[in-house]
Amino acid sequence: MHNGPLTGSYARGHHVYVCMTKDASVDSNDISFKIAGLQAFRQAFQQADPQILEPIYTVEVLCPDDLTGAVMGDLQSRRAIVEESIRKEIFRK
Numbered sequence: 001m002h003n004g005p006l007t008g009s010y011a012r013g014h015h016v017y018v019c020m021t022k023d024a025s026v027d028s029n030d031i032s033f034k035i036a037g038l039q040a041f042r043q044a045f046q047q048a049d050p051q052i053l054e055p056i057y058t059v060e061v062l063c064p065d066d067l068t069g070a071v072m073g074d075l076q077s078r079r080a081i082v083e084e085s086i087r088k089e090i091f092r093k
Helices: 022-027 030-047 065-077
Strands: none
Touching: none
């Protein structure tokens, strides 16, 4: 499933088996089975109470003062949670 039911993200590692009777192949076509399978997967996926597992990293970023805003904006666009911002002055000899 390329567009998962929760966030629209790729859902992987799931196996789906469709069982049918002899009569179903006469009354239905290929697209009907695809739609029925998609709807069944979405319903089963929601009932399974899925959880979104995102990686959690601790990262320390050093950047010049004039780029701090751009770096913070980029991190937040990636749904980062900034816990602390410290201004350190580094002098080179």
